[in-house]
Amino acid sequence: MKFTLNRIALASMVVATTLTIASCATSPTGRNQVLLFPESQLSEMGVQAFASMKENIKVSNVPVQNEYVQCIADSIIVHVPKEVFDGVWEVVVFDDPQVNAFALPGGKIGVYTGLLEVAVNQHQVAAVMGHEVGHVIARHGNERVSTNALIGVGQEVVNAALQANEVANSQLIMGGLGLGFQYGVAMPFGRKHESEADEIGLSLMAKAGFNPQESVELWKNMAEASGGNSQPEFFSTHPSPATRIDDLQAKMKPALAAYNATTNRPNCRK
Known part of the structure; x- marks a missing residue:
């Protein structure tokens, strides 16, 4: 009985802490968030996860691909707030057929070569990259790792994984960062996170000088790439193509205003 009461007391303390944190943490769109970990710790998680991926997934050695993706990334990351990451971003092209990309805390961006077959120009690649940086x-990542830790009362597990450089072997951490447990396969976030990243990414790509209207064309390409069956990995948690396009178009006016207001016009070629 004493053990049970102690567990209840611990759970109550966790809930109280969560409510306190949630009341003072909000996303860029004004949504309340539960964030249990300092961003420095999330950056450490991202760095460890990225290092593991580079060991387990083939990295592209095609100069044109790497220069093309780096060019797009350079145009976008200059518009990322310094409080998010104030260092040099590392951008890697992975030689893998996944139609996907990802970004991690700690200034890490990964793009799979499969995406470059579906995102047919710099604007469409920027739409994906902006979404992921969003x-x-x-x-x-912090929000999902925090939720996972609360469900399993697992902050100690997270700390132990970091100290032992075992982030890549922690399902709790990798899943929270949006990566699969095995070999860093990119996994979708929940729908509310995906929609929020869409909104942030649309603004980000527009400020960087990429045409936000191409995000709609990208979605059409992604839907076509699915062959009428399941959706590609990148959009597996999203609504139907028609609903997705409607949502993007509803947010297009401010994005176009930002695009038209900037003199930036990147010229990234593959």
């Missing part, structure tokens, strides 16, 4: 800006 997850980092909105601290979605």
